[in-house]
Amino acid sequence: xxxxxxxxxxxxxxxxxxxxxxxxxxxxxxxxxxxxxxxxxxxxxxxxxxxxxxxxxxxxxxxxxxxxxxxxxxxxxxxxxxxxxxxxxxxxxxxxxxxxxxxxxxxxxxxxx
Amino acid sequence: xxxxxxxxxxxxxxxxxxxxxxxxxxxxxxxxxxxxxxxxxxxxxxxxxxxxxxxxxxxxxxxxxxxxxxxxxxxxxxxxxxxxxxxxxxxxxxxxxxxxxxxxxxxxxxxxxxx
Numbered sequence: 001x002x003x004x005x006x007x008x009x010x011x012x013x014x015x016x017x018x019x020x021x022x023x024x025x026x027x028x029x030x031x032x033x034x035x036x037x038x039x040x041x042x043x044x045x046x047x048x049x050x051x052x053x054x055x056x057x058x059x060x061x062x063x064x065x066x067x068x069x070x071x072x073x074x075x076x077x078x079x080x081x082x083x084x085x086x087x088x089x090x091x092x093x094x095x096x097x098x099x100x101x102x103x104x105x106x107x108x109x110x111x112x113x
Numbered sequence: 114x115x116x117x118x119x120x121x122x123x124x125x126x127x128x129x130x131x132x133x134x135x136x137x138x139x140x141x142x143x144x145x146x147x148x149x150x151x152x153x154x155x156x157x158x159x160x161x162x163x164x165x166x167x168x169x170x171x172x173x174x175x176x177x178x179x180x181x182x183x184x185x186x187x188x189x190x191x192x193x194x195x196x197x198x199x200x201x202x203x204x205x206x207x208x209x210x211x212x213x214x215x216x217x218x219x220x221x222x223x224x225x226x227x228x
Binding site: 032034036042043044045046049089097098099100101102103104105106 | 117119144146155156158161162163168169171203205207209216217218219220221222
C-alpha cells in the first residue's frame with residue numbers, strides 16, 4: 001500500500017502568505033521523515049528531516065514536526081516567497097527497506113508576487 | 114564537497130536500444146539509490162547498492178539493472194528500451210550503513226527520452 005499520503009496540489013499563494021502542506025504516513029516503528037524540494041529542471045534537494053517523535057525539522061523558514069500519534073509530518077512556512085515556488089515531496093524511510101525512501105506524489109506550490 | 118553528479122544529463126534513444134546512466138556519489142558515501150520519476154507514477158524506487166552489493170530492488174522488470182564499483186560510483190542500464198521508459202532518472206547517495214543517518218542526497222538527474 002501507499003506509505004505516504006500528501007496533500008494534492010497545486011497550491012497557489014500570494015507572497016507572504018502562510019503555507020501548510022499536509023503529509024501522513026504509514027510505517028511501523030519509528031521511521032525517519034523528510035521533506036524534499038524540486039525546482040524546475042533539477043533533482044531533489046533535502047529541505048528538512050526529523051528522526052524521532054516530536055522532533056521539529058527546520059530550514060530556510062520551513063518547519064515540520066514529527067507527530068507519532070497522528071502519523072503526520074506537515075510542512076509549514078509562515079511567509080512564503082516567490083522563490084519558494086517548486087514541487088515539495090514528503091518522504092519516509094522505513095528501516096526494514098534499506099536504501100529506499102517512500103515518497104508522496106508531490107505538491108506543486110506557486111507563489112505570486 | 115562536490116554533490117552527486119549524473120551523466121549524461123539528457124539522452125535521446127530509440128525503442129529497442131539500450132542505455133547506460135552513470136552516477137558519482139558524494140565523496141565518502143557508500144550507498145547509491147536509483148529512482149525513476151514520471152508525471153504519471155511519481156517517484157519510483159529502482160534499486161540500491163551498498164559496497165558493490167545490491168541490497169534492495171523495486172518492482173521493475175529485469176530490463177533494468179545496475180551495478181556499483183569499488184569507488185562507489187554506480188551505473189544503471191536499461192535494455193530493450195520502451196516508450197514508457199521515458200523519464201527522469203535520479204540517483205541519490207547516502208552514508209547509510211545499517212539504516213541510521215538515512216538522508217539521501219540527489220543528483221540533478223538524467224532525462225531520458227525514448228522515441
